[in-house]
Amino acid sequence: VELSNQIAAGEVIERPASVVKELVENSIDAQATQVLITVKQSGIKSIEINDNGVGIAADDVEIAFQPHTTSKISTDHDLFNVKTLGFRGEALASIASVSRLTVVTSTDGKSAVRAEFAGNTLLNKETHARSIGTTIKVEDLFFNTPARLKYVKSLHTELNKIVDIVDRLAMGHPEISFRLIHEGKDIVWTSGNSNLQQTIAGIYGRTIASHMMEFENSDEDYTIKGYFSKPDTTRSNRSYISLILNGRYIRNYQLANAVIRGYGSKLMVGRFPIAVIDIGLDPSLVDINVHPTKQEVRLTNEGHIADLISEGIKAKLSTQNL
Ligand code: ADP
Ligand code: MG
Known part of the structure; x- marks a missing residue:
């Protein structure tokens, strides 16, 4: 045994x-x-x-x-x-x-x-x-x-x-x-008080969390919410971009890219933001069979979700004088 x-x-x-x-x-x-x-x-x-x-x-x-x-x-x-x-x-x-x-x-x-x-x-x-x-x-x-x-x-x-x-x-x-x-x-x-920004504070520290920007860009099928750092707070790799899908951390290259795309030219080449993106959707729209042991998750309509993310971030950034 x-x-x-x-x-x-x-x-x-x-x-x-x-x-x-x-x-x-x-x-x-x-x-x-x-x-x-x-x-x-x-x-x-x-x-x-x-x-x-x-x-x-x-x-x-x-x-x-x-x-x-x-x-x-x-x-x-x-x-x-x-x-x-x-x-x-x-x-x-x-x-x-x-x-x-x-x-x-x-x-x-x-x-x-x-x-x-x-x-x-x-x-x-x-x-x-x-x-x-x-x-x-x-x-x-x-x-x-x-x-x-x-x-x-x-x-x-x-x-x-x-x-x-x-x-x-x-x-x-x-x-x-x-x-x-x-x-x-x-x-x-982390606080455990259900507030995502305070949770981020417990992970990356209060200073970073309090300077992050909040956005939401949802439609009937997808609820997209999240926090992202201003273009002056960046990291040298993309591991600080986190995607949460229905309460589960996932990896998805296209969606992480969508975060970066949202910054457009505001991000210096070779620099990556800190972001936590919370995606809510009907579980039937997820296909997990791609890499069952990895966290890489394939989504039906991935391109559309990516657009919601990048457009949401872009719109929020354009309202700010940065
Ligand atoms: P699984 O999580 O797949 O059921 P595990 O070997 O991880 O298998 O755990 C075996 C069982 O032990 C669980 O099904 C649960 O009943 C019990 N268990 C393990 N950890 C805890 C915990 N922290 N609190 C309560 N029950 C637990
Ligand atoms: Mg277990």
Whole structure:
């Protein structure tokens, strides 16, 4: 069982950021309104995710860590679940198989259970106390798979990947407060008050967020809203252009280009804006089958959405004396 979990883990858990992604997505699924992520040594030493979600029932704790077990409806046709379909019910088992993992969880805020796993073996299970929610601590990631550990890049790269994941999840969920602490330092801390601009402030800082411009350009089928930096606040790469589609961070080259196009000649060559674009549409208008494991999403009428974005930004910029 352990071996097959490690093989499965090879697909899902390739680095510390994958652990953060899977665990935070579980917290979101558990209806948490607050998610605290505490990381040491870029996640190699430890990753702790603390949420105030619904918790795991004491009797279900071992089951949750078995491969292929999920409490979530498997017939769910929500297109955004398609990309994680292959990993359904595998994340906890996979993570536990390549780390030392401790879970403390409570469904009622009175009784809690604490369980310890090492390489998927349950070492200990005891009653505990905590408020409603779940804390999962992952230590010594890849301690039993030295080959995997070798693939982990520099601590700097790994931390950036973690920050990236948290940024994206936070942007897609302004209604949840995310806090990321690395080595005692706050990196991300969003308000969770549903305000996208304040969420951006928790990610890029108040100064940048407060200088961003807001736009909206919707029609019957598409709701396009967002914030973008003035042409004097730019970056040397396009990774600061974020696209949120129905609450999910996506990658789409054409739509990111549309943001840049909206600036026209106001943007210096080789410079890219900071932008967060929130796209709302009927899920049937999305085709996710292009790259199911990547975030690249194909959209019906992509050109039209791109136009709404670039026209919206262009119109807003033309009203300003910049
Ligand atoms: P999946 O998310 O695909 O169901 P996972 O292995 O990630 O599979 O999780 C297994 C199960 O453990 C989930 O279906 C859920 O019931 C439970 N679970 C995991 N994390 C949490 C959490 N933070 N809060 C509540 N339940 C959780
Ligand atoms: Mg999961």
